[in-house]
Structures are given as structure tokens and as C-alpha cells.
Amino acid sequence: MKVTISDIAKKAGVSKSTVSRILNGNYGQNTKDTVDKVLKVIKELDYRPNALAQSLKSMKTNVIGIILSNLKNPFWARVLEGVEDTCRKNGYNLMICNSNEDELLEEEHIKAFLMRQVDGIIINATVKNDHLYKRLIDQKFPFVTINRKIPGLDIDLVTMDNVAGSMAGVEHLIGQGKNSIALFVYPQENVSPRLDRIEGYMKALISNGIEIDHSLIHVVEEKQGRVKEAVKKLLSTTNRPDAIFSTNNMMTLEILEGIKEMGLNVPKDISLVGYDETVWSMHLNPPLTTVYQPSYDMGELAAKRVIELIEKTGDLQPITHILQPNLIIRESCGTKKEEFISE
Amino acid sequence: MKVTISDIAKKAGVSKSTVSRILNGNYGQNTKDTVDKVLKVIKELDYRPNALAQSLKSMKTNVIGIILSNLKNPFWARVLEGVEDTCRKNGYNLMICNSNEDELLEEEHIKAFLMRQVDGIIINATVKNDHLYKRLIDQKFPFVTINRKIPGLDIDLVTMDNVAGSMAGVEHLIGQGKNSIALFVYPQENVSPRLDRIEGYMKALISNGIEIDHSLIHVVEEKQGRVKEAVKKLLSTTNRPDAIFSTNNMMTLEILEGIKEMGLNVPKDISLVGYDETVWSMHLNPPLTTVYQPSYDMGELAAKRVIELIEKTGDLQPITHILQPNLIIRESCGTKKEEFISE
DNA sequence: GTGAAAGCGCTAACAC
């Protein structure tokens, strides 16, 4: 059924090696006659080499594995596009897995990737499998982390400057005259982007001489309606804040709803800045001021780096690549004109 | 460096065949002693078989390839999740490619998948490579299309009932007393979902005794701002329509903006129904009535089907699986309460 | 109960 190199060799009346040579462009040494003959048979039989056999021989698959945890979030879908484009342009195929933030699944996926002999792995780590990550880098396996820093391990990383992003958002609010700024974050995950955003919030306040009021920091569970509840409770206090800084794009939508249900107006009664620009941010009412993160670039850079690790000889020192977010100013803090503050 | 089956055999003092048997659970015939010994060495050396070699031998990779065209759209991200989950549960890995609606890229990807010996392919086809699709099904290669029907070819398909979805949306508008309903669609792609949505629109009108006014059908390019422009122009006419039916989730956002810029109110001045429920639909102002499509299910079913084609013997006849959309009624057509009209 | 050997499809070192 399937046509192999032997079939070509037989039909062309040459040996497998000759076919292989011609296949791989080592024409130089062959008669034009042979080359033409072989090429013709290849065309005729529509022969395509079995990548499995090639890979087994060469111990290189030209496959990169990526493990993500939440494709639903457009941020990650965009990262994936960056990775995929870059892989394709460089002759690699992409194998994708979803860890769903589950460390057992993550382990399973990493092991499966290794068995499949992928050339490299890109991962948004759960940060709960340190022994595994460590083993990979100890073996000099091409391994690049994205978004989350893994504390205590020196691994290639492409991430965002979350402190800066957070500071930009909060300082914009301060610049608009706000000084009672509530912060909303999800709980649990003690991962760097979350911690850095909290840090950025605090830094912005401190460097502007505003005292940190811990009652304004709201850690709210990621369950349906919890954020809205918390917002409504917050806004019904006598001295309600004059601004909210949201650290997540889904969360922002719920905050908006809570504000609306309290009969309050953005930005007249309260200002709002969201984290993560999305396709819908500009279409909300009012158009939302958000922190844009170059997600496609993150994917692209991570893919480039893992390919570099695969193809370069000698061991490269781990590099951390930090991308800068931009604040996109719209109307949710009282400003009218839409503009970009660039890096 | 890498540990192979020979290493295990040597260290355990047995032959490769014995190790292989034990590895694959053919314990029955072996001494408990041998089994324990081998298992112990495997643990010690953290041996994991090379999937490449296994696949080359068995001619089965347990890899499924998927070709999509637009991950940015949350609809597709969700489909991908359904596919990925299902693959994982069934012991398959997923290889993903982006065709970007480009038939040359699509061809390249299909060929790469075949060279890599993937066990099956799922595709949202550009519908421009009929000869390729045909060749696959002629060879009985496990091949499942999603979303778009390929005219003239009898291929397994998992798709949505776009006629019904469109009808449900338009009939809801009619039920609210609207009888001048504008339709917005993107041009070019003569693909079944688009055509079916247009058909649904017409059917709904006809079956309700409303004459089709072709000046209300707007085919607008997918370029930044074009839709908004068209909406504004439409709404500045003397006898403007009393409702708009949008056939795409991105388009809907622009329509809303156009309406807003004209100083009009939804639903007071004009009603709006959007196609494709999204995370943000309920947070728009007003909360949007939309046609929900079970995208995760589509992914899941497509994956299940391709696995069935891979694992079942004998040739199965192509099946078309049509999923039913639901209309989610919110406030953009004058209704207040949010409710689900189920299938 | 276990081992030897062939072979999956390909590449490359070596011979002529």
C-alpha cells in the first residue's frame, strides 16, 4: 500500500542509497540521468519519505512540544499563534497539550513528549513539578518556560514585566487624581505574574506617597459570581474607593457588572483599569483602559529560543526575556481620547 | 546518554525480547523473578521506550493532526480544547497547525502530517484543495472535517446547524415585532456556515410572510472599520431597519459601536442579535442576545469520530453530525430576563 | 520461560 524508498529504488533500477542521496539533495555526485530517472519515479509514485524512520535514524524529530493550561483565555490562544507561526517558519511541527493547571497531567505530558523524542519543550509551568523541570535542564534538554518564573531554577524564560504593567495601570489612576484604589486578584496560585502585579500595585502607591490600605486588597475566588459579590459589597460601604485595578481580563468583566448593578457609572463614580487587552475591551461601555501584553511576541520569542537551544551547539546559558506591556488608555478612568503609551 | 532497551537487557542479564515482553505486559509466561528483576532495572535507569521506534515497528503513532485557521477566535480555541481533551483521554497526542485560510499552507500541513504518519486528521478545511481531500478518503485515511461542509465529497463531518441557528435568531426578532431586519455577513468565503446563515435568515423571513428586501443584506469586508461604516450609513437613512442580525462575533462588536456612534440605543431604537456566544456577550451594554454554538462538543465529537475511524476495522460509512445551536436571550432585543431556549 | 534474528524505513560509512 504505502510506498517506501525500496519501491522507488526497485522501480528506478538503482539502490536505496542512491534514492536517499537524491532525496536529500546530494546530487553532485550523480549522473544527471540517474537523478532524472529517480526523480521521475518519485513523482510517479507520489513518494514521501517516512518521517518516523528518518527521525529514528537521525534522532531528531523536528517536533516541538508545548504545554499550556488555558486556551479559552485569548491571551494564550495568541501565544500559541506566535509559537505555531515561528515553528512552521523554521520547519518544526507543534505538539500541544493542556495541563489544566494539574501537576499530574503536566508530568504525564512531559513524559509523553520525551518518549516521542520531541526536540524541545515550551511550557507555562504549573510550578509544582520542580524535580522534573530540574531534570530536564540538568540533561541540557531544550526547555523554555513562558510567563511564569520558576523560583530557584535557572531556566530559559520568556515573560512579561508584570510589575511594570501593574505600576503603569495604577499610576495612571493616580495621575487622574485617584487615591483610594482597590486591587482585585485571584487567590492561591503563588505564581510570579500574580505576585508581580500585586507588587506593582504597591510600588505605584508607595512611590506616590499613598499609604497602602490592606482592606482595599481583595483576594477573590475564581468562582462564578464571587467577584461581582465582592465588588458590590465594597461599593456599598460609606467610603467606597474611587478606582479599581483588576488583574485579570475575566475578572474585569465581572467587576464592570457589579458596578453597573450598583447603579454606579464608570468613570464618573469610579474608575477602572483592567489587565490584559482583549478584542472586546474597546467595545465595552465605557471603552476600557487596559494593560496590553504582547502575547504573540511571547510565543514567538519562546519558539525562537527553544529552536536556538536545539540547533546551537555548545551549551548556552539560560536567558530571561522580559517583554514590556503597554497601557492602552481609553475612557474608563475619565480620559476621553484613546491613545497608546508606548514602552 | 539515552537509555535503550538494550541497556535494560544487559543490566538485567536477559534478552531484549524479554524486556519488551515485560514492558508490554505479557507477563504470563515469565518467572516472577525475571519480571521483578527487569522492572527494577527499568525503575533504576528511568527507562522509557522510544515511541519513534515503537511506531516505526507498529506503523501506528497515536498522534492525531488538526488543522485550524483562526485560534484568535474563542470559538476555535474552545473546539481545540474539546479535541485535546478527547485525544488525551484516549491515549493520543495532538499535532496542531494553522492554515490561516491559505490553501497552499493547508496542503503543506496535510503532507507534513502524512509524512509524520499521524493516525488521523481533523480539519476545518479551506475547501480549496478538493483533490487532496479526495485522495485521503479514497485511501480510507481517517479524516474528519469540522464546521465546513465540502460540497461534492462524502467525508465525515461534524458541524453546526447554521440554518437553524440563524432562523432562531431572526425569528426571535420577528417575535419581538421587528419586520425590517438587516443582515450583516462577510464576503468571499463561499463556505457552508456562511451560506447556511444567509439561508436561515431568508427562511425565517419567508415563513413569517415578510418579503425579502435585498437592500437589507449587507456584505461587508473584514477590514478594520468597514462594518462600522456600513452600519452608520445604514442607520442614517430615513427608513432605517428596526433590527440587525449579525453573523459573526467580531462583527457584532463593530455593529454595536456603529449604533452607539449614531447616538442610538439598543434595544430601544434598534434590536441586535449576534452569532456565536462569547465570554463577553453577557457583559456588553446591553447584554447581548446571541446564538450559542456547542464548540467544545464539536471538537469532542470530531476527535471521537476520527479515533473510531482509526481503531475500528472494516470501512465505516461517512457520517455527518449536526449540532444544534441555542438562542441565548438577553436584553438586546427588548426582552429583560436572561434565559435559554433549549434545543 | 527465554533468546536469536529479522525487519519496520531510512541514512551514511565504506567499498569498488
Add this chain to the structure above:
DNA sequence: GTGTTAGCGCTTTCAC
């Protein structure tokens, strides 16, 4: 210039 051969890591038939 081209063919022969060995081998990538694994499975499996066939001996013993």
C-alpha cells in the same frame, strides 16, 4: 557514480 551493509530502538516469530 553507485551499491553493500550496518544500524537507529523496538517488536515478534520461531526455536529451543
